Structures are given as C-alpha cells and as structure tokens.
Amino acid sequence: xxxxxxxxxxxxxxxxxxxxxxxxxVGDIFLMDDINISTGPLKDLELPDEMLxxxxxxxxxxxxxxxxxxxxxxxxxxxxxxxxxxxxDIINGYKIAFPIPIAQGCSWNVEVIKKxxxxxxxxxxxxxxxxxxxxxxxxxxxxxxxxVMESIEGEDSYLGQVYAEAIVKAYQGKDVSKLxxxxxCVKHVAAYGAAEAGxxxxxxxxxxxxxxxxxxxxxxxxxxxxxxxxxxSFNILNGIPATINKWLIDELLRKELNxxxxxxxxxxxxxxxxxxxxxxxxxxxxxxAINAGVDIDMMSKVYANYLKELCQEDKEVENRVNKSVLxxxxxxxxxxxxxxxxxxxxxxxxKKYIMNKQNLKEAKKLTQETFVLLKNxxxxxxxxxxxxxxxxxxxxxxxxxxxxxSMFSDRTKNHTILDILxxxxxxxxxxxxxxxxxxREKDINRILSAEGxxxxxxxxxxxxxxxxxxxxIEIAKKSEIIVLAIGEHYKQSGEACSRSNISLPENxxxxxxxxxxxxxxxxxxxxxxxxxxxxxxxxxxxxxxxxWFPGTTGAEAIIEVLFGDVNPSGKLTMSFPQNSGQCPIxxxxxxxxxxxxxxxxxxxxxxDIATESFYPFxxxxxxxxxxxxxxxxxxxxxxxxxIIYVTVExxxxxxxxxxxxxxxxxxxxxGSVVRPVKELKGFKKEYFKPYETKKIEFKxxxxxxxxxxxxxxxxxxxxEFKVYIGGNSVNTLEETFELx
Ligand code: GLC
Numbered sequence: 001x002x003x004x005x006x007x008x009x010x011x012x013x014x015x016x017x018x019x020x021x022x023x024x025x026v027g028d029i030f031l032m033d034d035i036n037i038s039t040g041p042l043k044d045l046e047l048p049d050e051m052l053x054x055x056x057x058x059x060x061x062x063x064x065x066x067x068x069x070x071x072x073x074x075x076x077x078x079x080x081x082x083x084x085x086x087x088x089d090i091i092n093g094y095k096i097a098f099p100i101p102i103a104q105g106c107s108w109n110v111e112v113i114k115k116x117x118x119x120x121x122x123x124x125x126x127x128x129x130x131x132x133x134x135x136x137x138x139x140x141x142x143x144x145x146x147x148v149m150e151s152i153e154g155e156d157s158y159l160g161q162v163y164a165e166a167i168v169k170a171y172q173g174k175d176v177s178k179l180x181x182x183x184x185c186v187k188h189v190a191a192y193g194a195a196e197a198g199x200x201x202x203x204x205x206x207x208x209x210x211x212x213x214x215x216x217x218x219x220x221x222x223x224x225x226x227x228x229x230x231x232x233s234f235n236i237l238n239g240i241p242a243t244i245n246k247w248l249i250d251e252l253l254r255k256e257l258n259x260x261x262x263x264x265x266x267x268x269x270x271x272x273x274x275x276x277x278x279x280x281x282x283x284x285x286x287x288x289a290i291n292a293g294v295d296i297d298m299m300s301k302v303y304a305n306y307l308k309e310l311c312q313e314d315k316e317v318e319n320r321v322n323k324s325v326l327x328x329x330x331x332x333x334x335x336x337x338x339x340x341x342x343x344x345x346x347x348x349x350x351k352k353y354i355m356n357k358q359n360l361k362e363a364k365k366l367t368q369e370t371f372v373l374l375k376n377x378x379x380x381x382x383x384x385x386x387x388x389x390x391x392x393x394x395x396x397x398x399x400x401x402x403x404x405x406s407m408f409s410d411r412t413k414n415h416t417i418l419d420i421l422x423x424x425x426x427x428x429x430x431x432x433x434x435x436x437x438x439x440r441e442k443d444i445n446r447i448l449s450a451e452g453x454x455x456x457x458x459x460x461x462x463x464x465x466x467x468x469x470x471x472x473i474e475i476a477k478k479s480e481i482i483v484l485a486i487g488e489h490y491k492q493s494g495e496a497c498s499r500s501n502i503s504l505p506e507n508x509x510x511x512x513x514x515x516x517x518x519x520x521x522x523x524x525x526x527x528x529x530x531x532x533x534x535x536x537x538x539x540x541x542x543x544x545x546x547x548w549f550p551g552t553t554g555a556e557a558i559i560e561v562l563f564g565d566v567n568p569s570g571k572l573t574m575s576f577p578q579n580s581g582q583c584p585i586x587x588x589x590x591x592x593x594x595x596x597x598x599x600x601x602x603x604x605x606x607x608d609i610a611t612e613s614f615y616p617f618x619x620x621x622x623x624x625x626x627x628x629x630x631x632x633x634x635x636x637x638x639x640x641x642x643i644i645y646v647t648v649e650x651x652x653x654x655x656x657x658x659x660x661x662x663x664x665x666x667x668x669x670x671g672s673v674v675r676p677v678k679e680l681k682g683f684k685k686e687y688f689k690p691y692e693t694k695k696i697e698f699k700x701x702x703x704x705x706x707x708x709x710x711x712x713x714x715x716x717x718x719x720e721f722k723v724y725i726g727g728n729s730v731n732t733l734e735e736t737f738e739l740x
Contacts, residue, residue, distance in 0.1 A: 001333050001338045001339075003330075006326065006329050006330060006333055007326070009080065009082070009329060010322065010325060010326055010329060012080060013080060013325070015308055015311055015312075015318075015321075016050060016051075016054055016308065017054050017079065017080065017082075018321055018322070018325045019054070019303060019304065019307045019308055019311075019321065020051055020053075020054020020055050020056060020304075021054070021055075021056030021082070021324075021325045021328045021329070022056060022295060022296055022297060022303050022307065022321070022324055022325065022328070023047070023051060023054070023055045023056060023296070023297055023303055023304045024055065024056065024057045024058065024059055024087065024264065024296050024297065024298045024299060025047070025055055025058055025059075025299060026058065026059055026060060026061075026299065027058030027059060027060065027061030027070060027084075027086070028061060029052070030058070030061075030069075030070040030073055030074060031061075031066065031069070031070065046301050046305065047301055047304045047305070048304060048305065051304050053074060053077040053078055054078075055084070056082070056084070056085060056296065056328055057084060057085035057086070057087055057131075057296065057328075058070070058084055058085075058086060058087070059086075059087045059088065059089075059133075059298065059299070060087075060088050060089060061086060061088075061128070062086075062088055062094065062124065062127050062128055062129065062408055063127055063128060063350075064126065064127055064128055064345045064346055064347040064349075064350045065347055066128070067086055067127070067128030067342070067345050068128075068342055068345055068347075070084065071083060071084055071341050071342060075341060081341075082329070082332070082338075083332060083337040083338065083341035084341075085130050085131060085328075085331070085332060085335075085337070086128050086129055086130050086131070086343075087129070087130065087131035087132075087133060087185070087264075088124060088129045088131070088132060088133065088408075089132075089133045089134070089405055089407075090120050090121075090123075090124045090129060090132045090133075090134060090408075091133075091134055091136070091150060091403070091405035091406075092104070092116070092120070092402075092403060092405060092406065092551065093116070093119070093120045093123070093363075093406065093409060093551065093552070094120055094123040094124040094127060094129075094354075094408050094409070095123055095127075095354045095355050095408060095409055095410070096119060096120075096123060096354075096355055096359055096360065096363050096409065096551070096552050096553075097402035097403070097406035097409035097414075097551040097552045098116045098119075098120065098363060098366065098367065098551045098552075099116075099366075099367050099370040099548055099549065099550050099551050099554075100149045100150070100403035100405070100493075100529060100548055100549045100551075101135070101136065101149065101150050101151060101152045102140075102148055102149050102150070102151055102152070102154060102529070102530075102548060102573065102574065103370035103371075103547075103548035103549070103550065103570075104116060104152060104370055105151070105152045105153055105154055105159060105163060105573040106154075106370050106371075106372050106546075106548070106570040106571060106572060106573050106620070107366075107369040107370045107569075107570060108159075108569075108570070108571050108573075108661040108683055108685050109369055109659075109685050110162060110163070110166045112366045112369050112370070113152070113163055113166050113167060113170075114166050114167070114169075114170040115170075115362065115366055116363075116366055117166070117167045117170035117171055118170050118180065119359050119362065119363070120132075121170065121171050121180055121181060121182055122179075122180040122353060123353065123354055123355075123359075124182065125179065125180050125181065125182050125343070125344045125345075126179070126180075126344055126345065126346045126349040126350050126353060126354075127345065127350055127354070128343070128345045129182050130182055130183060130335050130337070130343055131182060131183040131184075131185055131229060132171055132182050132183070132184060132185060133185045133187060133231060134167065134171070134184065134185070134186075134187075135152050135163065135164055135167040135168065135184065135186060135187075135222065136150040136151060136152065136187050136188065137151070137152060137153060137160045137163070137164045137186060137187075137218035137219060137221075137222060138150075138151055138187075138188055138191070138192045138193035138215075138218075138233075139151070139153065139155065139156075139157055139160060139191070139193050139194070139214055139215050139218065140153075140154055140155060140193040140574065141155045141193070141194070141574075141583075141584040141585070141586040142193070142194075142195075142197075142198035142583045142584035143198070143502050143530045143531040143532070143574065143576075143577055143580075143583050143584075144197065144198025144199070144498050144499055144500060144502060144530075144580060144583050145193065145195055145198040145199075145200060145498055145530075146200060146492070146493045146494050146495065146496065146497025146498050146499065146529070146530070147192070147193070147200065147493075147494065147495060147497070148193070148493070148529070148530045148531075148574060149403055149404070149493040149494055149529030149530060149548075149549070150405065150494070151193060151573075151574075152164070152167065153218060153573060154572070154573030154574035154617070155573065155574050155575065155586040155587065155588070155617060156573060156587075156588070156617065156680050157213075157214045157215070157217045157218060158217075158679070158680045158681065159573060159680065160217065160218030160221070161217050161218050161220075161221035162221075163218075164186065164218045164219070164221040164222040164225065165221050165222070165224070165225040167184065167222075168184040168186065168222050168225035168226060168227045169225050169226070171183070171184040172184050172226055172227070172228065175334075176228065176334055176335055177334060177335050177336035177343070178344075179344045180344070182335075183228045183229055183331065183334075183335065184222070184227045184228065184229070185227070185228075185229035185230065185231050185264065186219060186222035186223070186227045186229070186230055186231070187230070187231035187233070187266070188231055188232070188233030188234070188242075188266060189219050189230050189231065189232050189233055189242060189248065189249075189253070190211070190215060190216065190219060190232075190233060190237055190242055190248055191204045191206065191211060191215040191216075191233070191235070191237055191242075192204070192233035192234065192235050192242075193215075194206060194215065194235075195235055195498075198498050198499075198583055198584070199498045200234075200495065200496050200497070200498045201234045201235060201496075202235065203235065203236055204235040204236060204237050204238075205236075205237075205238055205239070206238070208238075208712060209673065209708045209712060211237075212708045212712075212714075213707060213708050216252075220257055223253070223257050223258075223259050224257075227261065228261040228262065228331060228334065229261050229262045229263070229264060229331070230253065230259065230261065230262075230263050230264070231263075231264050231265070231266055231298075232245075232248075232249065232263060232264070232265050232266060232269060232294060233266060233269075234266050234269050234272065236276060236278070240278060241269070241272070241273045241276045241278050242269075243265045243266070243269040243270055243272075243273060243289060243292070243294060244270070244273050244278060244279065244285070244288035244289050244291075244292045244294070245292060246291060246292040246293070248292075249263055249292045249293040249294065250292060250293045253293075254293060260327070261327065261331070262295045262296060262324075262327050262328055262331050263293055263294050263295050263296070264294070264295065264296040264298055265289065265294050265296065265297055265298050265300070266298060267298050267299045268298070268299050268300045269298070269300070270285050270286065270288075270289045270294065270297050270300045270302050270303070271285055271300035271301065271302050272300070273285045273288060273289070282301070282302045282305065282306055283302070283306045283309075283310070285300075285302045285306075286302040286303055286305075286306040286307055286310060287306075287310055287317070289302070289303070290303075290307065290310070290317055290320050290321065290324070291317075291320070293320075293324075294324075295324035295325075295327055295328060296324075296328065307321060355413070355552075360552070360553055363551065363552060363553045364553035364556050364557045364560070365566075367550050367551060367553050367554060367557040368557045368560065368561055368566045368568070369569055369570060369659075370547075370548065370550065370570055371545055371546060371547050371548075371550070371557070371558070371561055371568045371570050372545075372546040372568065372570035372571065372572055372619075372620040373543075373544070373545055373546075373568040373570070373620060373621040373622065373623075374526075374534075374544040374545070374546050374576075374615055374619075374620070374621065375538065375541060375542070375543055375544040375621070376542075376543050376621050376623075377541075377542040377543065378521075378542065379623075380481070380521050380523060380542040380543045381523060381543045381545070381562065381564070381623065382561075382562060382563050382564025382623060383481065383483075383523075383562050383563050383564075385425065385563065386425075386426075386429060387429065387480045387481050388429045388431070388478070388479045388480045388481070389421070389425065389429060389430055389431070389479060389480070389481055389482075389483055390431045390432075390433070390472075390475045390476045390478070390479035390481070390482045390483070390520075391417065391418060391421060391430065391431070391432045391433075391483050391485070392432070392433050392434070392435040392472045392475070392476065392482055392483070392484050392485070392511070392515070393434070393435050393436070393484045393485035393486040393508075393511070393525075394434055394435065394436060394437055394438040394485070394486060394508075395417070395438070395485035395486060395487060395525065395527045396416070396417050396418050396432060396434065396435075396483075396485040397416045397417070397418040397419075397432065397434070398416055398438075398485075399411045399412060399413075399414035399415070399416055400414075400489075400490050401414060401416075401490075401527060401547075401549055401550055401551070401554045401555065402414065402490065402549055402551050402552065402554075403490055403493070403494065403529060403548075403549040403551075404490050404491055404493060404494030404495075404497070404529070405494060406549075406551070409551075409552060413552065414551075414552050414554065414555065415555040415556060416555050417483075417485055417525070417555045417558060417559065418432055419555060420555045420556050420558075420559045421559060424559055424563070431475035431476075431478060431479055432475070433468070433471045433472040433474075433475045433476075434468050434471075434472070435468055435469065435471075435472035435484070435486075435511045435515075436465060436468050436469065436472075436486075436507045436508055436510070436511045437465075437468075437507065438486075438487075438488075438489045438505070438508075439489055439505055439507075440458075440461065440465075440505065440506070440507055441456060441457070441458045441461050443489075443505060444456060444489065447489065447491045447492065450496070451491070465507060469510070469511060469514055472511065472514075472515065473514060473515070473518065476515055476518050476520060477518060479520060480520070480521075481520060481521045481522075481523065482515055482518075482520050482521065482522045482523070483523050483525065483562070484511075484512070484515065484522055484523065484524045484525065484541075485524075485525045485527070486504065486508045486511070486512075486524065486525075486526065486527070487504070487508075487525075487526045487527030487528045487532075488527065488528040488529055488530070488532070490527075490529065490549055492529065493528070493529020493530050493549075494529065497529075499530075499580075500580060501533075501580050502530060502531070502532050502533050502577070502579070502580045502583070503532065503533040503536065503579065503580070504532060504533070504534075504536075504537060509536065509537060512524075512537050512540050512541070513540065515540075516540035521542040521543075522540065522541050522542055522543075523541070523542060523543035523544075523545065523562070524537075524541050524543065524544050524545070525545050525547055525558060525562075526544060526545065526546050526547060527547060527548070527549060527550075528546075528548060528549075529548065529549060530574075531572075531574050531575065531576040531577060531615075532576070533576075533577065533578070533579045533580065533614075534576060534614060534615075535578050535579065535609075535614050536579075538614075545558070545561065545562070545568065546570070546572075564623060564656075567622055567623045567624065567656055567657065567658030567659070568620070568621070568622060568623070568658075569620070569622060569658060569659035569660070569661065569685070570620045571618050571619060571620035571661045571663075571727075571728065572615055572616070572617055572618060572619050572620060572728075573617065574586075574617065575587055575613035575614075575615065575616055575617050576613055576614045576615035577613055577614060578609040578610055578613070578614050579609060581606070581609065582606070582609060582613070585613050586617065587613070587616055587617035587618070587677075587678065587729040588617075588676035588677070588678060588679045588680070589676060589677060590674045590675075590676055590677070591674070591677050592604040596611040612730075616728055616729050616730045617680075617728070617729045618661070618663050618680070618726075618727075618728040618729040618730075619728040619729070619730070620661070620727075620728070622656070622658050622659070622660065623654065623656040623658060624652045624653075624654040624656045624657070624658045624660065624688060625652070625653045625654045626650055626651065626652055626653070626660045626688070626727055627650070627651045627653050628648055628649070628650055628662075628725065628726055628727070628732075628733050629648070629649050629650075629651065629733075630647070630648065630649040631646070631647075631648045631723075631725055631733040631734070631735055632646070632647050632648070632735075633645070633646055633723070633735050633737055634646075634647075635737070636735075636736065636737045636738060637737065637738045637739075637740055638700070638702075638737060638738070638739055638740075639739070639740060640702045640716065640739070641702070642701075642702075643699050643700065643701050644699070644700040644723075644737055645697060645698075645699060646664065646697065646698040646699070646700060646723060646725065646735075647695055647696065647697050647698075648662070648695070648696050648725045648733065649693055649694070649695050649696075650662055650686070650688070650693065650694050650696055651691075651692075651693040652688035652689070652690060652691060652692050652693070653691065654690060654691070655690045655691070656690060657687070657688060657689050657690055658687070658688060659685050659686065659687050659688070660685070660686055660688060660727055661683055661684070661685045661727065662683065662684050662685075662686060662696050662725065662726075662727065663680060663682075663683045663725070663726060663727065663728065663729065663732075664680070664681050664682040664683065664698045664723065664724070664725050665678035665679060665680055665681065665723070665724040665725075665729060665732065666678065666679055666681045666700065666704055666705070666721055666722070666723055666724075667679070667721060667722040667723075667724070668705065668707070668717070668719065668721055669719060669720045669721060669722065670719055670720075671707065671709065671717050671719070672709045672710040672711075672717060673707070673708075673709060673710050675707065678722075678724055678729065680729070681698075681700070681704045682698045682699075682704075684696055684698075698725075700723065700737070702716050702739075705717075705721065705739060716739060717739075718738075718739050718740055719738070719739060720736060720737075720738050721736065721737050721738070721739065722734050722735070722736050722737075723735050723736075723737065
C-alpha cells in the first residue's frame with residue numbers, strides 16, 4: 001500500500017481496533033476450535049472479549065499450515081482485514097538448531113554468523129515468521145547469568161557491533177518482504193546483561209558513560225543496520241524500568257539515534273513495572289509505557305484494558321496511540337502483508353527446504369568454527385584412528401545438545417557422539433559407558449519444578465551412581481584414551497537460569513577424579529551454555545574441547561574435529577572465571593591504582609584465587625602452532641586525520657593447515673577518565689597452509705581512539721597509546737604510538 005493509503009486505513013480504525021494493534025498474545029489460542037475467552041488463556045490475560053480479533057500480532061506459532069489457518073480465521077473476523085504479524089524466537093535456528101549464540105560468536109567469523117542467520121531466516125520465513133526476536137546483543141560479563149548463552153558478543157562491545165550489523169542485514173536483506181527475509185527485533189534494550197550479581201531480571205545501575213561506552217554500541221549498530229524493531233528489557237536502567245524509560249526510548253532511541261521502527265515490550269514487562277514499584281497500578285503502567293513510546297504490549301493486559309479510557313481522558317495519549325499504530329501498520333506494509341497476508345509462508349517450500357541435506361552439511365561446517373580448543377597437552381589431539389577409545393559421560397550418547405531456545409527443533413533428529421563414533425571407528429576399538437548422569441536428582445528436580453514439570457525420583461541414586469562409575473572405570477582400564485563428554489544440562493542456561501555456582505556438578509567432578517587415577521589420557525568435550533569453573537579439574541585433563549550446545553549437527557562436527565579432519569579455530573568471547581566468586585570478570589577492565597602485578601600485599605586481588613581469568617577473552621588453541629613476529633608501525637606519531645598502518649608476521653609452524661584469529665587491541669595509557677587496559681579494535685581470521693607465513697595488516701585511525709570523556713563528549717585525547725597484536729588478549733606483541 002502507499003503511505004497515504006496507510007493513513008486512510010488508520011483514520012478508518014476505531015479506537016478498539018487501534019489499541020488491538022498494540023497488543024500481542026501467544027498465538028495458539030487461535031488454534032482452539034471453540035475459543036472460549038472466558039476460561040482459556042485469554043481469561044488469565046483478562047482481555048476484553050472484543051480484543052481477540054483486534055490483536056495486531058502473535059508470538060511463537062510456527063508452521064506454514066498453522067500460520068495460514070490462523071491468518072484465515074483472524075481475517076475472516078477482522079473488519080478492516082489488517083493481517084496479523086507472526087513474531088518468533090528463532091534464536092539459533094528453526095528446525096536446524098545451530099550452535100547457541102555465544103558459540104557462534106566464538107567463531108570470530110562474520111560469514112559464519114551471516115550464513116547461520118540466512119538459513120535460519122529462510123527456514124522460519126517459509127514457515128510463517130514475519131519477525132524474529134533476534135539478535136540479542138546484550139553485553140555479557142557475568143557467567144552466573146544464564147542468558148550469556150544468547151549473547152552473540154559475550155563481553156566485547158566491538159564484536160557486538162560487528163555481529164549485530166551482520167545479523168540484522170542477513171535477516172532483513174534489502175527488503176524484508178522478500179523470500180527468506182524477516183524483520184529483525186534487536187534485544188534487550190537496554191543493558192540487560194548487566195543484571196546485578198548475574199541474577200536474571202535484577203537491577204542495572206551504571207553511569208551514562210559506562211552505558212554509552214560499552215552497552216549501547218551493539219544496539220546502536222543494529223539500529224544503524226536498519227533493525228525495524230526493538231524489544232525493551234525487563235530490568236530497570238538507573239532506577240526506571242527500561243520498558244517505561246522515557247529517556248531510553250524517546251530521547252535516546254527515537255530522537256538521538258533516529259530509530260523509526262516499532263518498540264515492543266518483553267513478555268509482560270509493562271505490567272511488571274508495578275512489581276518494580278515504578279507504576280502504581282495497571283492503568284498507570286499503561287500510561288507510563290505509552291508516554292515512554294512502547295508501541296506493542298507483549299502478553300500483559302494493560303494496553304488492552306486501559307488505553308481506551310486513557311485516550312478518552314487525554315488527547316495526547318490518543319495522539320501517541322495513533323503514532324504507534326501508524327508504525328505498526330507501516331511495518332506490516334513493508335512486509336507486504338496487505339497484498340499477501342501469508343507473506344512467504346509456503347508449505348511446498350517447507351517440505352523441500354527444511355532440514356535439507358545441503359543446509360545440514362553447511363551447518364556442520366559452520367558449527368565446527370564455533371568450537372574452542374582450550375587444552376591440548378602433548379598434542380593428545382587429534383585422536384589417532386586406531387587408538388582404543390573409552391567414550392564416557394552423560395553426553396556421550398545424548399541428543400540433548402541443542403540450547404534451551406531450540407524449542408522448534410526436534411532433538412530426536414540429532415545424532416549422538418556414540419552414533420557417529422560407531423560409524424567412524426572399528427567397534428573393537430570403541431568402549432562406551434555413561435559414567436554418571438548430567439545432574440543428580442536434587443539438581444534436576446530444581447530445574448523441573450521451576451518449569452512446573454513433575455519432579456523425578458531416582459531409586460537408590462547413590463547405588464546407581466556407584467554402578468555407573470564402576471562400569472566406566474572398567475572400560476577405561478581397557479582403553480588407551482578416554483573421551484569424556486560432560487557439562488551442563490541445557491536447561492541450566494537461558495532465561496531465568498542464573499547460577500550462583502558455575503562449577504561442574506559434584507558427580508561429574510567425581511567421575512573425572514576417579515578416571516584420572518587410571519593414569520590414562522583424558523580428553524574432555526564440554527557442553528555448556530556459559531563459561532564454567534574448570535580450575536578444579538583442568539589439571540587432570542589432557543585435552544579440553546569447548547563445544548557449548550552445538551545443535552543438530554553437533555555430534556558429527558565434534559568427531560571430525562577430534563580426529564583432525566577439521567582444525568578447531570574458535571576463540572573465547574567471554575573470559576572463563578577462576579570460579580563464581582570472580583564474576584563478573586572481563587578482559588577490558590580498568591587497571592586500578594594497585595594492579596596485581598607484583599607480590600606486594602596491598603594490591604587489587606583475592607586471597608584465595610588468582611587475579612587473572614582462568615581462560616582469557618580471545619583465547620583458543622589450534623592443531624597448528626602460530627608464531628607472531630615483526631610487529632611494525634609505519635609511524636609512531638599520528639594526528640587526528642592520520643592513519644597508522646600496523647603489520648605483523650604470523651607463521652604457522654606446523655604441518656597442519658588451519659585458521660588463526662589475529663586480534664588487535666589498543667590501550668589509551670591515560671585520559672580524562674580512566675581507560676581499560678586494552679580494547680579489541682580489530683581482528684582478522686586468516687587461513688594458513690602448513691608452514692605458511694602471512695603478513696597481516698591493520699589500520700589505526702582516530703575513530704578507534706575516541707571515548708566518552710569526563711564531559712560526556714565522544715572524543716579522542718592526545719597522549720600515548722599501546723597497540724597489542726596476538727592470538728588472544730594476553731599473549732601479544734606490543735608497540736607504542738602517540739596522538740598529538
Ligand atoms: C522472553 C524473553 C525474550 C523473548 C520473549 C518472547 O521472556 O526475554 O528474549 O524474545 O520473551 O518469547
């Protein structure tokens with residue numbers, strides 16, 4: 001439709017119809033034959049009866065047939081035939097579950113992330129999705145927070161900006177109405193990852209400078225990349241819930257960043273402003289949210305029940321409602337829904353495209369770039385083909401290797417490591433034992449009861465645990481190498497999954513300790529949704545391969561890396577803490593006045609653990625051995641319009657071929673506000689043949705040196721800088737330069 005036709009449509013709408021566009025509910029209500037509003041889920045929502053066929057969008061219904069059925073049913077009752085929007089959480093894939101976002105970020109390969117987004121967008125778009133609640137670009141520095149598993153950038157704002165732009169453009173393309181494209185809803189605005197103590201939904205309080213320097217840039221990059229939608233976060237930001245934070249939404253997003261798209265609240269977040277103590281009641285919650293500029297109320301009831309009277313009392317509120325509805329109608333128009341309410345939903349295409357062989361093959365390759373080799377003592381990896389392997393652990397024969405947001409993917413379609421190993425090696429060289437469960441009864445029941453699921457009762461749990469351990473010991477004794485597949489339960493990370501203790505569970509540690517006594521090499525394959533404490537097991541392991549939750553093709557991907565068909569190349573995007581007590585920890589920290597660089601007692605440190613992280617940001621090994629040398633700057637002084645060209649030679653001193661991620665960090669040695677000890681300012685992922693040396697070049701320009709200064713201006717300051725280049729954030733070559 002043309003713009004003027006949209007305006008004409010808006011003018012035809014009744015107030016109920018306008019407000020309906022600003023309400024989002026779960027969509028399966030429309031699948032019920034006799035939608036009995038007075039008793040069904042809508043009753044819990046307490047929506048007025050006439051609201052059902054006025055709501056503007058629904059969430060988390062997928063499947064071409066279902067979506068078309070709902071759209072037909074809805075339009076048959078819609079007076080003005082304004083199509084429903086279908087919005088979904090395609091966090092890491094639809095039917096093909098890809099690695100969880102934190103894993104994707106560890107690929108340090110924008111092409112990998114784009115390709116995953118493209119396949120996910122196509123699978124979901126032909127299955128009915130118009131909007132994807134992704135990317136989540138909440139900077140995440142605290143491993144206790146369960147949602148670090150969704151953070152594409154981990155602890156680094158620069159990565160967040162690079163990845164946010166790539167994902168938004170991959171989802172939206174040049175025209176969101178085109179096949180395989182959908183609206184990107186960037187979330188959660190803002191600074192949700194800074195929840196105090198890593199406890200989900202908890203308080204966020206920081207200076208505007210900290211917010212602008214670290215947390216805002218990835219959201220800003222998504223907006224600049226054209227994201228058509230933003231989701232507000234559950235947390236307060238400096239005393240005011242983000243969802244009714246007028247400074248955040250109206251001043252910063254709409255005016256300063258010129259965001260013209262739609263703002264949707266997170267699930268029930270508008271109503272939750274009452275619990276926050278920021279709204280007296282539901283009526284005020286609705287008023288606060290509309291005044292802040294929230295266009296859609298996701299699954300609360302306050303817009304549906306109170307906006308009408310608020311409009312009748314105050315013309316200004318009705319003006320805001322009109323602006324919100326116009327933004328929503330424009331978005332539907334951009335998607336082409338007025339011409340074709342089904343969008344690109346297509347059952348035939350679904351049958352051909354979903355989980356096709358080509359994409360599964362591609363998925364395996366993409367997945368392999370997300371693995372991080374954390375340890376490889378005495379080059380225990382890659383495995384040799386004829387070694388006698390004892391495959392042990394609760395993840396050895398387990399298809400639950402997709403993350404907690406992979407709710408549309410069928411786990412029964414995932415192979416297990418055992419399945420794949422059986423096909424790869426002679427069964428006489430393969431021994432298998434579970435060794436232990438992922439969690440003991442008390443821990444798994446904590447998860448189940450939180451989900452309202454029936455708890456389990458493991459008869460004679462201790463006896464069973466002893467038996468599993470004994471079985472594992474027996475097969476391990478007969479083996480030459482132990483491959484241990486262990487880690488977190490997939491429901492231990494994701495929303496509302498904060499943990500105060502990020503260690504492996506006792507039963508798994510016990511298994512490691514007992515296997516260690518056999519004096520056989522142990523390679524651990526780690527499944528997890530967050531950095532874990534490993535300082536209490538690492539010394540007993542010869543190899544550690546971090547695979548996160550690798551998704552549908554995870555098992556195949558893992559085996560090919562273990563045997564060296566593919567060389568691991570991932571690098572950590574989040575520091576691994578020594579233990580929970582060290583959280584939050586991140587590489588780009590400030591120095592303090594008493595850095596722990598000597599044994600002097602009065603320095604910034606803990607008495608009982610090391611000060612540095614256990615594994616640093618940017619860290620990851622390879623089967624290659626990369627040597628960095630000859631770091632050179634073409635000049636050591638620059639004015640603001642100059643560029644410094646940085647070169648470094650990287651040599652692959654091995655007979656393996658593989659990728660290396662060469663990272664460039666910069667440190668501003670002093671400023672009007674303190675500056676971090678280093679910040680990532682560039683990276684290049686390069687492929688090396690055996691014994692190949694490459695000269696890698698970076699540029700340093702004034703933009704890289706700018707920061708939010710004491711007057712909250714974004715400027716660079718003259719003075720001395722250091723540039724660090726290396727394969728992680730710790731082992732680097734360095735040079736100095738001056739801005740004058
Ligand atoms: C959830 C999450 C958000 C998700 C939304 C819709 O509570 O916070 O990330 O997109 O609700 O499911």
